Each structure stands twice: as structure tokens, then as C-alpha cells.
Amino acid sequence: MERRDFIKLSAIYSSGLLILQSVPLYALDADTDTPICFQPHPLLKLCDDGSIIIYVRKQEFGQGLHTSLPMLVAEELDARWKNIRVEKAEFDYEHEKEYVTWASRAIKDLYKPMREAGALAREMLVQAAANKWNIDPSMCKTEKSKVINMASEESIAYKDLISDASELPIPKTPKLKNYKDFKIIGKSKKSLEIDNILSGKTIFSYDFSLPDMAYALVLRCPVHDGTIINYNATKAKNLEGVIDVVEIQPMRKANVEQGVAVVADSFWTAQKAIDLIDVEWDYGPFKGVTSESFMQTLKENVKTKELFVIDEYGNVEANYNESNIKTELHFEYPFLAHAPIEPPSCTATYKNGKYEIWGGYQNPGLASNGLCESFGIERESLQINLLHIGGGFGRRINFDNAAEAMQLAKAIDRPIKLYWSRTDDMKKGAYRPAEAVTLRASIDNYNNLSSWEFRSSGSSWFVDTFGLIEIPNSAHTGYGGFGEEGNLYYPVGHYKSAGFHEPAPVNTSPWRSIGNSRSVNSVECAIDDLAHKAQTDPLEFRLNLLQENGWKSPQKRKDYQPNRLVNVLNQVAEGIGWFKPKKADHYYGIACCPYLGKLSYAAHAFDISVSKDKKITINRVVAAIDCGMVINPDGVLAQMEGAFIWALSAALRGEITLKDGVVQESTFKEYGILRFDEMPPLEIIITDSKEDPGSVGEMGVPSVAPALCNAIFAATGDRITTLPISKSGYELIK
Amino acid sequence: MKNFTIKVNGTNKNIESTSDKPLLWVLREDLHLTGTKYGCGFGVCGACVIHLNGSPERSCQITIEECHEKEITTIEGLSNNSPHYVQQAWIEENVPQCGYCQCGQIMSATALLDKSPNPTDEEIDEVMGDNYCRCGTYPRIKKAIHRAIQFKKQ
Ligand code: FES
Ligand code: FES
Numbered sequence: 001m002e003r004r005d006f007i008k009l010s011a012i013y014s015s016g017l018l019i020l021q022s023v024p025l026y027a028l029d030a031d032t033d034t035p036i037c038f039q040p041h042p043l044l045k046l047c048d049d050g051s052i053i054i055y056v057r058k059q060e061f062g063q064g065l066h067t068s069l070p071m072l073v074a075e076e077l078d079a080r081w082k083n084i085r086v087e088k089a090e091f092d093y094e095h096e097k098e099y100v101t102w103a104s105r106a107i108k109d110l111y112k113p114m115r116e117a118g119a120l121a122r123e124m125l126v127q128a129a130a131n132k133w134n135i136d137p138s139m140c141k142t143e144k145s146k147v148i149n150m151a152s153e154e155s156i157a158y159k160d161l162i163s164d165a166s167e168l169p170i171p172k173t174p175k176l177k178n179y180k181d182f183k184i185i186g187k188s189k190k191s192l193e194i195d196n197i198l199s200g201k202t203i204f205s206y207d208f209s210l211p212d213m214a215y216a217l218v219l220r221c222p223v224h225d226g227t228i229i230n231y232n233a234t235k236a237k238n239l240e241g242v243i244d245v246v247e248i249q250p251m252r253k254a255n256v257e258q259g260v261a262v263v264a265d266s267f268w269t270a271q272k273a274i275d276l277i278d279v280e281w282d283y284g285p286f287k288g289v290t291s292e293s294f295m296q297t298l299k300e301n302v303k304t305k306e307l308f309v310i311d312e313y314g315n316v317e318a319n320y321n322e323s324n325i326k327t328e329l330h331f332e333y334p335f336l337a338h339a340p341i342e343p344p345s346c347t348a349t350y351k352n353g354k355y356e357i358w359g360g361y362q363n364p365g366l367a368s369n370g371l372c373e374s375f376g377i378e379r380e381s382l383q384i385n386l387l388h389i390g391g392g393f394g395r396r397i398n399f400d401n402a403a404e405a406m407q408l409a410k411a412i413d414r415p416i417k418l419y420w421s422r423t424d425d426m427k428k429g430a431y432r433p434a435e436a437v438t439l440r441a442s443i444d445n446y447n448n449l450s451s452w453e454f455r456s457s458g459s460s461w462f463v464d465t466f467g468l469i470e471i472p473n474s475a476h477t478g479y480g481g482f483g484e485e486g487n488l489y490y491p492v493g494h495y496k497s498a499g500f501h502e503p504a505p506v507n508t509s510p511w512r513s514i515g516n517s518r519s520v521n522s523v524e525c526a527i528d529d530l531a532h533k534a535q536t537d538p539l540e541f542r543l544n545l546l547q548e549n550g551w552k553s554p555q556k557r558k559d560y561q562p563n564r565l566v567n568v569l570n571q572v573a574e575g576i577g578w579f580k581p582k583k584a585d586h587y588y589g590i591a592c593c594p595y596l597g598k599l600s601y602a603a604h605a606f607d608i609s610v611s612k613d614k615k616i617t618i619n620r621v622v623a624a625i626d627c628g629m630v631i632n633p634d635g636v637l638a639q640m641e642g643a644f645i646w647a648l649s650a651a652l653r654g655e656i657t658l659k660d661g662v663v664q665e666s667t668f669k670e671y672g673i674l675r676f677d678e679m680p681p682l683e684i685i686i687t688d689s690k691e692d693p694g695s696v697g698e699m700g701v702p703s704v705a706p707a708l709c710n711a712i713f714a715a716t717g718d719r720i721t722t723l724p725i726s727k728s729g730y731e732l733i734k
Numbered sequence: 735m736k737n738f739t740i741k742v743n744g745t746n747k748n749i750e751s752t753s754d755k756p757l758l759w760v761l762r763e764d765l766h767l768t769g770t771k772y773g774c775g776f777g778v779c780g781a782c783v784i785h786l787n788g789s790p791e792r793s794c795q796i797t798i799e800e801c802h803e804k805e806i807t808t809i810e811g812l813s814n815n816s817p818h819y820v821q822q823a824w825i826e827e828n829v830p831q832c833g834y835c836q837c838g839q840i841m842s843a844t845a846l847l848d849k850s851p852n853p854t855d856e857e858i859d860e861v862m863g864d865n866y867c868r869c870g871t872y873p874r875i876k877k878a879i880h881r882a883i884q885f886k887k888q
Contacts (some may be wrong), residue, residue: 062831188827195834198821199810200769204834207768213762217794267772268759269752341773341781341868344833390771390834391868422774581847634828642831645870667778668866670752677859679872732855 038162040124040170044073045317050159052079053143055089058110059101059362060193061340061392062642063697064635067192068107071631075184076118076177077157078142084306086192091384094578096365099386102397102510104695105218107631108599111693112176119174121165128164129156143183156416179629181688188634205360205387206345210415213347214243216408217270217419220259220428223283224506225662226257235276236464241269243275251374255430255507261404263412268420286505286661288710291434294505294658295332299438307498314494314705316440320401323442326451327529331437332722333458333518335504335656336511338432339671340513342390343425344398348405349415354381357402360389367399369425373534374403393646395509397461398430403483415647426671427663431656432511433459433504439526441492447534447544449492454522459504477574488523491550492544503614505661512646513701516593521723524591524706529719539573539590564601564687565594566660568624571685572605585609586619589711591703600627604644604707610715616678621707626687628694633686636696643700649674651705653726672724678732738802742767743811753799756768757791758782761808762799769809769837773866780865781834783841784808790845791880812844820844824875831869839865843879851886852881 035047045053054070066086074084091099099363122142129147130137133154141148148155179185185528197204233245241264248259260277264270301307320326346359355377361367364384372379389396405418435458444450488495511517529543546562546569569592573579576588587610592603607619623640630636653672657664665671709720712730738749740757742765747758758774761784762766770793773781778797784793785807812818817825818841830836838860846853846861853861858879867875 060832062833064831078739188828190825193833194825194828194830195817197830197836198809198817198824199812200767200837202833203768204771206772207762209763209766209768266755266759268755303887321867337870340832340834341779341866342771342832343773389832391832393868422772422776422779515773638828638831640873641873642870645872646868667774667776668868669778673866673868674870674872675863676865676867676872677863680875682873704874 002386016151036162038166040121042163043114044117045122046158046162047123048159050083050145050157050163051085052077052083052158053085053087054702055087057095057098058106059360059386059389059392059396061108061360061396062328064191064632064710066100066639067189068632068635069110070192071184071189072111072114074181078144078183079118080144081184081189083145084192087387091364091386093365093368096368096534098606099365100363101392102362102394104697104699109279109697111629116174119176120171123171123174124165124168125158125161127168128161131164132156135320141386164473167411167687185629185631188635189632190634193293204342204386204390205358206342206390206419208347208358209386209417210347210349213415213417214263214412215265215267215270215417215419216261216263216405217267217274217421217425217603218248218259218261218404219274219277219279219423220257221283222261222427224286225234226259226284227282229280229282229315231260231277233260233277236273239269239273239276241265242273243543244412244658245273246408248404248407253402254370254374255398255400256374256403261408263408263416270419271421273313283661289505289658289661291334291655291658294434294435298434298457299547301500301502302436302438302455305457305500307455307500309496309498312496314455315453316451316494316496318663320440320442320453323444323450325530325533326440326442327526327533327651328438328440329522329526329529329719329721331435331439331518331522331525332655333435333437334723335434335506335658336430336650336654337426337428337429337656337665337671338391338392338393338395338511339668340393340395340672343422344395344401344420345418346401346405347415348402348409350406350409350413350444354383355406355409356383356385356718357405358385358387359402360387360396361399361402362392362394366397367402370399371403373455375406382514393512394431394514397509398507423666426666428507430461430507430509432517433461433508437518437522439522441526441530443530443534447536447541447543447696448550451487451490451494452496454497455499457500457502458503459508461508461510489562489565490527490545505658506656512643513698516698517647517650517705520591520593520702521706521709524593525709525719525721528591528706528710528713532713539569539578541594542569550566559599560594564626565592565603566602567687568603568626571624571687572603572622575683576605576607576620576623578605578702587711587715589707589709589714591706591710593602595695595699595702597690600625600696600698600699602626602703604703606707606711608708608711610712610730614730616712616730617733621682622679622685623682623686623700625696625699626689627696627699628689628691630688631693632688636686637684639696640700641682643698644682644704645674645679647701647704648708651677651708651724652732653724655724655727660728738798738826740798740803743807749796749798753797755798756794757784757796757801757806758793759797761793767808767810771834771838772880773835773838778866779835779838779840781838783838783845783865785841788848790842809841812840818844819885820847820882823878823885826881827874827878829871829874829878831871835865835867835869836871839867839875843875843882847886848880852883865878865887
């Protein structure tokens with residue numbers, strides 16, 4: 001075969017998020033069996049061996065994006081699904097924003113751009129075929145990676161058209177399908193990476209290795225922000241296999257604290273050596289903090305401090321005082337760990353003033369900013385290679401591990417693999433902020449909310465972790481309730497939300513569903529309490545509040561559709577049998593939430609039994625999600641299952657406990673992650689919607705805890721406002 | 735340092751190591767068999783499960799010395815060409831999310847089904863209850879095990 005150079009095109013094509021530069025067509029050396037490929041779009045390559053490679057910039061850590069995003073391309077391309085292969089796009093600074101993978105927005109953001117990539121290639125292939133047949137492109141149709149001549153019924157496979165297609169100009173505005181013609185979107189697809197994952201071939205950050213690599217672990221102060229007074233590493237250095245002991249310098253912008261690193265020939269040697277180092281620590285300002293003392297501080301803040309007012313309208317005080325039916329609840333939320341099964345790690349090299357790292361980062365652009373600033377280098381001197389991530393959940397926003405690895409690569413002049421051990425991650429990880437909330441709310445004689453006041457104190461990872469400017473109304477802080485989410489999702493004419501930031505005695509970070517993991521619990525338990533006080537069924541009470549005519553501007557965001565929240569509530573109610581006669585000792589609880597830009601809606605209903613000694617049996621749970629257009633139904637199911645288990649673990653017994661400033665939990669066991677044998681029966685209802693696609697990954701979290709707490713209230717009259725519920729003596733039994 | 739011989743996925747390997755090094759790190763760092771995962775190092779999570787002379791073991795909890803002259807199967811050696819029937823069941827149920835825990839899950843499940851081809855739900859709970867998955871794939875693992883039992887019967 002002759003070598004063919006496909007470097008022709010220079011059209012600039014721009015579409016939504018994907019701002020594309022001139023696109024060189026792929027020129028692969030054809031002397032060997034290497035396929036010749038045509039790359040009409042940076043994220044799509046069609047090869048003459050029939051394979052179609054889709055590059056994904058978003059990070060995969062279990063959300064299924066490496067399947068659902070290719071589905072969008074394959075749909076418009078009319079590709080045969082079994083031709084599709086997915087690859088990670090190499091990180092490039094030019095498109096850094098597209099690599100950001102958080103806030104469950106990948107599908108929402110890329111729904112159109114990914115489809116356009118497929119549509120564009122399809123149009124070129126059709127044109128190429130039409131030219132061959134000397135017919136108009138409108139006389140062609142496509143299916144299963146083929147162009148078909150509708151008149152003659154001849155067909156040409158895409159792989160046989162790539163050479164001709166590469167001669168054609170890139171269409172500027174490819175036409176997208178009507179959803180009625182979708183063949184791939186909306187049909188369940190299995191993970192494109194499943195074979196590699198199940199045979200151990202997928203390379204996660206922890207698995208990556210380089211020749212001549214040395215292994216390192218870091219001894220960090222058990223208390224947040226502690227420093228070293230002095231240390232003696234003689235014994236460690238003398239251990240066979242230890243290469244060096246290096247002090248880690250603190251780097252505020254990379255979230256790195258002072259520490260002592262052991263570089264050795266193995267994780268095992270490094271771990272043994274760490275135990276041989278004597279350090280005298282200055283435990284710093286958080287030395288005496290316990291979980292209880294910190295919660296006390298937060299509660300005091302709510303009571304006595306002048307709070308930052310996030311939003312206020314009407315006259316909350318007067319209306320609250322005048323109401324006959326009202327509630328005042330005090331919520332307490334603990335710090336929570338992400339505890340992904342893969343702990344953080346990073347591999348780094350340093351050569352001629354340049355660093356290269358390999359790891360898993362949810363926001364590599366943010367990481368590079370922090371790293372470049374910390375090391376005083378330009379971006380040209382830092383190459384980031386992204387690897388598969390063994391569970392994200394917000395934990396991989398942090399890049400402290402990269403900074404530590406880079407320091408060591410420079411110090412040792414050898415490739416370094418920097419591991420965090422399980423205990424390192426449990427005890428010195430980054431946690432969901434704790435929060436104290438006082439919520440006061442009242443209703444009028446028609447069961448409409450007449451006042452709502454949300455006062456809270458907690459921490460913000462923006463401020464605490466990266467020293468970024470505070471965004472006080474951010475949903476990340478949770479205080480003030482909803483911040484960027486818009487106001488309360490139930491209508492109320494008199495409203496106030498206010499908060500007070502307290503620096504956390506640990507590192508903090510976003511955690512699956514961010515502040516909503518707390519705010520929604522506060523709201524849904526308060527609503528339940530008001531319903532009870534109004535002697536109204538809690539579902540009816542919600543449905544009454546959510547009626548279309550209950551809203552006055554500016555309370556409701558334009559894109560919020562309360563009727564969709566009503567639908568998911570009705571679905572779980574029906575699923576659990578809300579209005580049917582209940583079996584003896586069965587009690588129900590319900591809760592709901594809209595989410596992020598209000599494009600998704602979810603609800604949960606629990607059926608539980610509680611024994612006199614507070615043992616809870618979860619008989620059944622029904623979950624519902626309306627996330628707009630569903631791309632991969634099985635993927636949505638998987639996310640709802642996972643989110644449920646995640647949220648139930650946290651609600652039942654999730655807590656990071658501080659004693660003398662030190663985290664007490666060290667593995668999954670003490671942290672109480674739900675086990676296989678504890679999984680209660682769960683049914684999931686997905687709404688088949690034609691609305692634009694919304695969020696999924698975090699959607700299944702917020703309404704789990706309040707639905708459970710409300711069920712416990714129904715069963716026992718015990719209004720739980722402190723999470724986890726184990727703190728009130730309750731325990732799950734099978 | 736001492737010399738040890740282990741047979742991994744059918745091939746003899748000579749390993750120079752201190753006697754106390756857990757098999758996990760020998761597999762991962764010395765032999766580059768990274769399908770066996772580190773999740774905790776305490777025997778808690780099950781990400782590191784392998785078969786030692788046919789029985790499931792947590793490779794973070796056994797030393798290279800204890801494995802001397804023994805046969806080890808890791809996920810990479812579970813089947814030769816086509817997927818093992820348990821892997822196939824996992825594919826049918828589209829089990830993995832991030833996938834990190836799944837090799838350990840499969841090694842635990844295969845050992846269970848080797849020993850007890852028709853396990854009760856209690857037996858399944860007992861074995862799989864010791865394998866954590868933070869992504870929450872438990873309902874699918876349960877279905878996949880039941881499917882694997884059917885595959886085996888056929
Ligand atoms: S790593 Fe061995 S059980 Fe967790
Ligand atoms: S699939 Fe992610 S930990 Fe199990």
C-alpha cells in the first residue's frame with residue numbers, strides 16, 4: 001500500500017463548547033498494517049480497518065461517560081455500534097475546560113457538540129459516496145457504518161470512503177437528527193471498556209509505571225495544618241530498599257502540607273520505613289478540635305454571629321411569629337469522606353526543568369494552575385497525562401498528590417510513583433464540609449409556606465482548600481441553602497437565607513451532590529414536619545405547595561419546572577403504594593429534589609419497619625429520576641443504584657470523627673460503607689422525556705437521607721435532625 | 735533479600751524479596767500484574783483477592799514467603815482466550831462503574847462458585863459481603879452471580 005497523506009483540511013468549525021482549530025487529517029504510515037485513518041474532527045477518527053475511534057475529554061470514574069458520550073457521536077454518524085472504540089483524549093491546555101468533569105454536567109454540556117462531531121463526519125461520507133455514484137447526497141441514506149444509494153440499493157462501507165471523504169471540505173453547520181430518528185440514543189449500551197476492566201487491563205493511576213521508577217509514601221502530620229519541629233529518619237534510611245528520605249515542602253496553592261517522604265524500591269519498603277521515622281510535630285491551631293467541639297462552634301455561629309445574608313425578601317420574622325403552624329429544626333451534618341476504593345496516587349518525572357505527571361484529575365486545568373503557581377513554572381513545563389480513575393465523587397479535584405510527586409521527582413532525579421495509602425486518604429483526605437443549620441418555617445391556613453428562614457454555618461472548599469475567593473451563595477458551601485441553584489424549590493413569599501463561614505479543621509472538597517447532600521435533607525425534613533403539624537399527608541402537602549399557581553416571581557427560576565418534580569413524587573408514591581393499605585409495621589417516608597440548573601428531578605420513597613430497640617429494616621425503596629432525554633438508560637439505572645448506596649451509607653452511619661484534631665477512621669470498615677449483604681431492595685423509575693438532557697450522577701443522592709428520616713419519623717415520631725442516624729441509636733438490620 | 739519461586743498464571747517466577755513483602759506488591763510492582771488492586775492493605779476491601787492453590791486469598795495479607803512454591807492465579811490468568819463464565823456474567827449484567835474493585839469481586843465470586851456451584855443467598859452474602867464497592871454495583875454483582883450460576887448449569 002502506498003503512503004497516503006491526508007493533510008488537507010483547514011476549515012474552522014465551531015460548535016458550542018468545542019472550539020476547533022484547523023484539523024489536519026490523520027497521516028499514518030501505511031507501510032505496515034497500521035490502519036489509515038481520517039480525522040474530520042479532533043474527537044473522531046474513522047479508519048480503513050472499519051474501526052471508529054471516539055476521543056473523550058471528560059474523565060471516566062464510573063459515570064459511564066466513556067460509553068454515553070460516544071453514543072452521541074455514533075448516533076449522528078449512523079455508526080455500527082460494534083465498530084466504536086473509545087479512547088481518552090490527550091490533555092491539551094487549549095481545551096482545558098472540556099476536560100473538567102464535575103457537577104454531573106458532561107452530558108448536559110456535550111449533548112449537542114458530540115452529536116455535531118458525528119453529523120459532520122456523516123455528511124462528508126455521504127458526499128463522498130454521492131460523488132462516486134454521481135448522484136445528489138439527498139439520494140443517499142446511512143446506517144450501520146454504510147452509505148446506501150436509495151435508488152440502486154448499492155452501499156459503500158464508511159471504511160472504503162475515508163480516502164475520498166478526506167478530500168472534501170468540512171461542513172460548517174452539520175444537520176442534526178430529529179430525536180424521533182434516534183437509533184442509539186435511548187437504547188441501553190454496555191460499557192465500551194468492560195472487557196479491559198474485567199480482565200485487569202485498564203490502567204488506573206495506581207497501576208501506571210515507568211522504567212526505573214521509585215516508590216514513595218509521605219508521613220503527614222496527623223492534625224490538619226501541623227508542621228514539623230524536627231525529625232529523625234536514621235532508622236528509616238538504614239532500612240534495606242530505602243533510596244532516600246525527603247522533606248515535603250508545604251504548598252498552599254496545591255493543598256500540600258509539610259511532611260516527610262520515603263522513597264524506596266517498593267510501597268512495602270516505604271511503608272515500613274515510614275513507621276521508623278520519629279517526628280516531633282507542632283500540631284498547630286486544630287490540635288484540640290473534636291467533632292463535637294467543632295459542631296459546637298458551628299452551632300454558636302448560627303446563634304450568635306452576624307451572618308452573611310445570601311437572599312432575603314418579604315418579612316420573615318413577622319410572618320413566622322404570626323403563624324400558628326410552624327417548625328424550628330436544628331440540623332447537624334458531619335464531615336464525610338469520599339473513600340474511593342482507589343486511593344490517590346501520581347507518577348511524576350522531572351527532566352531539564354520540565355515536569356510530566358500521570359494521574360487522575362477531575363479538573364486538570366485547575367490542577368495545572370495550582371501546580372504551576374506552586375512550582376513557579378509555566379504551563380509549557382508541565383505535561384499532564386490523564387489515567388482512568390478508581391472512583392471520583394469529588395475527591396479527584398485535589399492534586400496534592402501531584403505536587404508531592406513532582407517535588408520528589410525533582411529531588412531524586414528519577415521517575416517517582418507517589419502513593420497515598422488507604423489510611424492516608426481516610427485520615428488526611430479532603431472531606432465534605434460539616435454544617436449546622438437552624439431552619440424556621442411556617443405555613444398559612446391553606447398549607448402554603450408563609451415564611452422560611454435558613455441559617456447555617458459550615459466551610460467552603462473554595463476558601464479552605466485553594467484559598468480561592470469565597471462565593472458565599474455557592475451550592476458548595478451549602479449554607480444559605482441553594483445559592484446558585486436559585487431559591488427554595490417550594491414557593492414562599494417571605495424568605496431569608498444566611499450563613500457564616502468557619503475554617504474547617506480538615507481539608508474539604510466537593511462531595512457527590514455538594515451542598516445539596518445537606519440542604520435538601522434540611523428542606524425535606526422541615527417540609528415533612530410542617531405537613532405533620534398541619535395534620536396533612538406529607539405527599540399531598542408537597543403536591544399542594546408545588547401547584548403551578550403557587551409561584552410568584554422572583555422566587556422561581558425560569559428553567560425550573562415544578563410539574564416535573566410533582567411527577568417524580570407521584571411515581572415513587574405510586575411505586576411504594578403510598579395510598580394503598582399498608583402492611584402492619586410498615587412505614588413510609590418520601591422526599592424529592594430538583595438539581596443543578598433544575599434540569600433534573602428525583603425522588604425517593606422508603607418502606608421501613610423499626611423495632612422497639614431501634615433496629616431498622618428497609619423493606620423496599622423506590623427511586624424516580626427525570627433527567628430529560630435519556631442517553632443510556634442502563635447507565636442512568638447504574639448511577640441511581642450507586643448514588644442510592646452512596647447516600648444510604650452516609651445517612652446510616654457516615655461520619656468522619658475528630659479527636660484531638662485527628663481523624664479516627666482508617667479504613668472502609670470503621671467509616672461504615674454499606675456492604676453487599678446490606679443492600680435493600682431498590683426499584684428505579686426513569687421518566688422517558690424529550691426535554692434536553694440534564695444531570696444524573698449526583699441526582700440520586702440528596703433525597704435519600706430525608707426520605708429515610710421521614711420514614712423513621714412516621715414509624716417512631718422521632719424527628720432525626722442529626723446525621724448520621726446512627727447517632728440517634730438507629731441501626732440497619734437485614 | 736531472599737529468593738522465592740512462585741507459579742503465577744501457569745508460569746514460574748523467581749522473585750528476590752524480603753520475606754515479609756505482601757504478595758500484592760510482588761504482583762503489582764515486580765511482575766506488573768496490576769489487575770490485582772490495592773484498596774486498603776488491611777484485608778478489609780477485597781480489591782486484592784487472588785487464588786492461592788485454588789483458594790481465595792487477600793494478597794495484601796499473605797507474604798511472598800507464604801507463597802513460596804505455590805500456584806497463584808490472578809485476574810490476568812483467570813481464563814486464556816475468551817472470558818471466563820463469571821466474567822461473561824459480569825458483562826451481561828454490565829456490572830462495573832469505575833471498575834477498580836471489579837477484579838477482586840470476580841476473583842471472590844469465581845472462588846465461591848468453584849467451591850460451591852449452587853450457593854445459597856446466605857453463602858453469597860457471606861463471601862461477597864467482604865468485597866467493598868464504593869460505586870455501589872452490589873445489585874448488579876448479585877444478578878451477575880445468579881447468572882453465572884445459570885451459565886455453569888448449562
Ligand atoms: S487491599 Fe487487600 S483487602 Fe483491601
Ligand atoms: S466499580 Fe468502582 S469501586 Fe466498584
